[in-house]
Amino acid sequence: xxxxxxxxxxxxxxxxxxxxxxxxxxxxxxxxxxxxxxxxxxxxxxxxxxxxxxxxxxxxxxxxxxxxxxxxxxxxxxxxxxxxxxxxxxxxxxxxxxxxxxxxxxxxxxxxxxxxxxxxxxxxxxxxxxxxxxxxxxxxxxxxxxxxxxxxxxxxxxxxxxxxxxxxxxxxxxxxxxxxxxxxxxxxxxxxxxxxxxxxxxxxxxxxxxxxxxxxxxxxxxxxxxxxxxxxxxxxxxxxxxxxxxxxxxxxxxxxxxxxxxxxxxxxxxxxxxxxxxxxxxxxxxxxxxxxxxxxxxxxxxxxxxxxxxxxxx
Amino acid sequence: xxxxxxxxxxxxxxxxxxxxxxxxxxxxxxxxxxxxxxxxxxxxxxxxxxxxxxxxxxxxxxxxxxxxxxxxxxxxxxxxxxxxxxxxxxxxxxxxxxxxxxxxxxxxxxxxxxxxxxxxxxxxxxxxxxxxxxxxxxxxxxxxxxxxxxxxxxxxxxxxxxxxxxxxxxxxxxxxxxxxxxxxxxxxxxxxxxxxxxxxxxxxxxxxxxxxxxxxxxxxxxxxxxxxxxxxxxxxxxxxxxxxxxxxxxxx
Ligand SMILES: Nc1ncnc2c1ncn2[C@@H]1O[C@H](COP(=O)(O)OP(=O)(O)OP(=O)(O)O)[C@@H](O)[C@H]1O
Ligand SMILES: [Mg+2]
Numbered sequence: 001x002x003x004x005x006x007x008x009x010x011x012x013x014x015x016x017x018x019x020x021x022x023x024x025x026x027x028x029x030x031x032x033x034x035x036x037x038x039x040x041x042x043x044x045x046x047x048x049x050x051x052x053x054x055x056x057x058x059x060x061x062x063x064x065x066x067x068x069x070x071x072x073x074x075x076x077x078x079x080x081x082x083x084x085x086x087x088x089x090x091x092x093x094x095x096x097x098x099x100x101x102x103x104x105x106x107x108x109x110x111x112x113x114x115x116x117x118x119x120x121x122x123x124x125x126x127x128x129x130x131x132x133x134x135x136x137x138x139x140x141x142x143x144x145x146x147x148x149x150x151x152x153x154x155x156x157x158x159x160x161x162x163x164x165x166x167x168x169x170x171x172x173x174x175x176x177x178x179x180x181x182x183x184x185x186x187x188x189x190x191x192x193x194x195x196x197x198x199x200x201x202x203x204x205x206x207x208x209x210x211x212x213x214x215x216x217x218x219x220x221x222x223x224x225x226x227x228x229x230x231x232x233x234x235x236x237x238x239x240x241x242x243x244x245x246x247x248x249x250x251x252x253x254x255x256x257x258x259x260x261x262x263x264x265x266x267x268x269x270x271x272x273x274x275x276x277x278x279x280x281x282x283x284x285x286x287x288x289x290x291x292x293x294x295x296x297x298x299x300x301x302x303x304x305x306x307x308x309x310x311x312x313x314x
Numbered sequence: 315x316x317x318x319x320x321x322x323x324x325x326x327x328x329x330x331x332x333x334x335x336x337x338x339x340x341x342x343x344x345x346x347x348x349x350x351x352x353x354x355x356x357x358x359x360x361x362x363x364x365x366x367x368x369x370x371x372x373x374x375x376x377x378x379x380x381x382x383x384x385x386x387x388x389x390x391x392x393x394x395x396x397x398x399x400x401x402x403x404x405x406x407x408x409x410x411x412x413x414x415x416x417x418x419x420x421x422x423x424x425x426x427x428x429x430x431x432x433x434x435x436x437x438x439x440x441x442x443x444x445x446x447x448x449x450x451x452x453x454x455x456x457x458x459x460x461x462x463x464x465x466x467x468x469x470x471x472x473x474x475x476x477x478x479x480x481x482x483x484x485x486x487x488x489x490x491x492x493x494x495x496x497x498x499x500x501x502x503x504x505x506x507x508x509x510x511x512x513x514x515x516x517x518x519x520x521x522x523x524x525x526x527x528x529x530x531x532x533x534x535x536x537x538x539x540x541x542x543x544x545x546x547x548x549x550x551x552x553x554x555x556x557x558x559x560x561x562x563x564x565x566x
Contacts, residue, residue, distance in 0.1 A: 221410070250410070286407040289369050292392040293400050294421025294469060301392075304420060308412035308448075 005037045012037075012077045015108040016136045021073050028073040031056055033085055044068060045099065055086035055116075062097035062127070071130075072099060077106035078113055081142075089119040093127040093157075100130040105145075110138040110171070119149040123157035123185075131161045141169030141197050148176045153185035155211065160188040164310070170199040170228075177204070183211030183240075190219040192310040195228035195257070206235040209243035209272065216245045223306040224257035235264040238272035247276035252283055252306055318383075320345040320473055320504045321366065321399075325377035328365055328527075335361045336375065337527035343473075343506060348499055350507040350518035350535070352542055354552040358527040359508045360404055363475045366506075367401045368394045381473070395421070398472030404481060404508075406462040408450050414461050415445045422468035433464040436497065438490035455482040463494055474498060475506045480514050492517055515539055526553040 009030045013020050021028040027045050030038035034056055036049045044066030049058040062068060078085050093099060107113050123129045137143050153159055163175060170193060181187050187207055195201050205218045222230045236245040251259040263276040283302050291301035319342035328336040335358050343349050351359050364372040366379055368391045378385050386394050400421070409417065415430050422429050434441040437460040447453065449461060459482060466474055479491050495517055498505055507514055515521055521538030523530045523546070531541055546552075 284407065285370065286403070287409055289367075289391050290403065290407045291420055292390070293367060293395050294465065295392060295395040295400075296420055297392050298390075304412065304416070305409060308409050308416075311411040 005035075008032050008079075009037050009075075011079060012075050012106060015077065015079070015106045016075075016104045016134070018104075023070075026070045026073060027068065028075070029058075030075045031077070031085075031087070033078055033083060042068060042070075044097070045072065052086070052088075054084045055088070057088040059090045060092070062093045062099045064094040064124075065096040066094075067097070068099040072101045074101060074103040075106065076103065076115070078115070079109060081109050081111035082113060084114045086114075086116045087118070089117065089121075091119060091121040091129070093123045093129045095124040095154075096126050097124065098128040101132070103131065103133045104136065105133060106136045107143050108136055108138055108168070110168075111140055111142040113142060113171075114144045115146070117147040117149070119147075121149060121151045121159070123151070123153050123159045125154045126156040127154070128158045130159075133161070133163050135163075135165045135168075137165065137168030137171060139168060141171040141199055143169075143171035145171065145173045146176075147174075149178070151177065151179035151187070153179065153181045153187060153214075155183045156185060157182065158186045161190070163191040163193070165193045169197050170195045170201055172200045173202065175203045175205070177206070179207040179216070181207060181209050181211055181214040181216055184213045185211060185215070187214075187216040188219070189217070190221075192221045193230075194223040194306065194310055195230060196224070196226045197228065198226075199224070199228040201228065201230040203231070204233045206233075207237070207245070209236070209238040209245055209274075210240055211243075212240045213242040213244075214238075214240060215243070218245075218247045220249045220251075220261075221309045222250070222259060223252040223254075223310060224259055225254040226257060227255075228257045230257075230259040232259075232261040233264075234262070234276075235266065236274050236276075237266040237268070238274050239268045241269055241271035243269065243272040243274075245272075245274040247274070247278075249276075249278040249280075250309060251280040252309065253281065254283075254302070318345060319343050320382060321506070322380040323366070323377070324380070326362075326365065326379065327376040328361060328372065328374070330361075335527050336365065339377075339524075339527070339529050341522060341529060341532070343504060344520070345504050346499065346502060347519040348495060348505040348507060348517060350509060350515045350521045350538070351524055352509055352512075352515050352521060352538060353524035353530075354510060354546060354549070356553050357524040359524055360477055361527075362524070363401055363477050363506075363508055366475060367391055367399065399475070400466055400469055400471045400473070401475040402459075402462045402466055402477060402479065404477040406458050408453070408458065410448065410450050412449050413445070414447050414449055414464075417449045417461065418465045418468050421465060423470040424468075429468050433467040436467055436490070436494055437461075437464045438487055439464065456484060456487055459483060460487060460490070463491060467494060467497065470501065471503055473504045473506065475508065477508045478510075479507060480509065480511055488513075512539055512542065515542070525555045528555060530555060
């Protein structure tokens with residue numbers, strides 16, 4: 001690795017408040033713009049990455065029956081104020097394979113940045129894939145994020161994805177995930193995002209439970225304040241017997257912010273069962289007053305409630 | 315008893331939807347004691363708790379509430395809490411993604427891991443198993459009540475209002491809750507128990523009996539217990555007290 005690449009990798013991790021990954025048993029990939037700066041693999045995991053004009057195109061494969069013990073670290077980012085980064089990913093977790101990925105996307109100085117992610121994901125029979133994506137943005141919110149994923153879960157597969165924005169303003173975000181779930185597969189899709197200023201948040205999560213006893217949970221927790229807007233479209237379609245699903249959407253709004261949720265539950269088999277829950281509004285007064293009875297001010301209590309709502313499930 | 319009261323309620327009237335839910339209540343709560351307010355369902359006990367605490371839907375009352383000798387009527391809930399009073403809800407709130415540890419520390423007098431461990435042990439919850447869990451719907455009703463009590467123990471409050479501390483609590487856990495009561499008292503807290511259970515009433519030093527938003531009688535626990543057992547438990551007209559309900563505050 002050149003010194004220049006090493007320095008860039010250090011700066012990417014520094015922007016998310018972390019040190020570089022050095023443990024040899026941890027696979028990691030670092031991408032700045034369209035440059036693959038670092039790539040370290042472990043047994044059973046294959047990654048091929050091609051640099052394109054404005055991003056990368058990568059193929060990730062976990063070989064049959066291989067369990068990658070330690071979560072893989074991926075870091076995508078752009079340190080300058082302006083630019084485009086398009087990521088194309090093909091992920092294939094072969095039968096019985098298992099992997100967890102922690103991906104950080106960092107645009108700490110963004111003024112005008114476009115980041116797109118276009119992923120095709122296949123989780124094979126009895127395989128498991130966990131993908132946690134964490135975003136760090138700049139203070140000005142000048143980022144447009146467009147993540148799209150098509151997911152296929154084969155029989156007995158498990159897939160969980162969490163999308164979180166932990167620091168900075170959203171800018172514009174347009175998430176579009178679609179999953180097709182085979183027999184006995186388990187899908188958990190969650191997005192937790194907070195918006196402020198003039199942020200625009202659009203989240204679309206769709207899943208079809210088409211295999212017998214497939215299970216799916218779509219969760220969206222959003223907190224918006226100031227002039228931010230959020231629109232959530234969650235659709236869960238169940239067509240197989242014993243399919244079980246739940247759509248959960250919570251949005252807290254403050255100030256002049258606006259939020260809209262459209263949960264669609266579509267059940268086409270008498271032995272399937274899907275539920276949904278949507279709550280949009282200000283912070284629940286009982287939650288608020290309980291913390292205020294602990295001595296927190298209304299602002300402190302609100303912050304703690306929102307922080308909980310946006311933190312990954314414990 | 316005529317020691318200096320930490321909490322005094324003077325002619326409290328609270329109307330909701332055109333009805334007097336609290337009807338001219340005057341009560342004094344002596345320091346360092348465990349007081350119980352007992353009464354049938356719908357008597358106005360929880361409403362009284364919420365008014366004392368100053369919750370936003372319960373602040374438009376007439377009369378006055380004095381804490382440590384000063385009126386707190388103009389103060390919102392957080393300011394009342396910072397003066398040293400707090401409350402455990404009959405049905406505690408649940409929070410997605412907020413850990414038991416963070417919840418307990420939110421109001422703790424000493425913000426340390428050690429505090430969390432101590433108070434969870436006091437309410438009979440294993441800190442290793444519970445500290446990292448969320449205060450959400452995955453906790454059972456009884457666990458949630460105990461976490462609430464743990465958070466209050468960590469606050470070291472001067473006055474605690476506990477609304478039905480025994481509801482949804484099994485025998486084992488109830489013994490822990492009664493221990494916690496003793497602990498609060500030994501550490502200088504004044505406790506106000508709200509209940510319709512005689513077992514809870516018997517833990518108090520002093521009692522009040524409420525019916526239909528009115529104070530029916532007050533005094534020693536044995537007196538209140540007898541009155542409640544003889545007149546309230548067989549009562550066929552709950553929340554419609556006789557106009558000559560006689561024994562009023564003070565005549566012990
Ligand atoms: N917001 C409200 N508007 C109208 N009536 C109310 C309101 N809140 C409470 N009440 C009524 O006030 C009365 C007292 O209620 P409260 O909850 O204080 O009773 P309680 O003594 O705590 O009863 P329980 O033992 O069942 O907990 C009840 O008749 C209840 O229906
Ligand atoms: Mg009540």
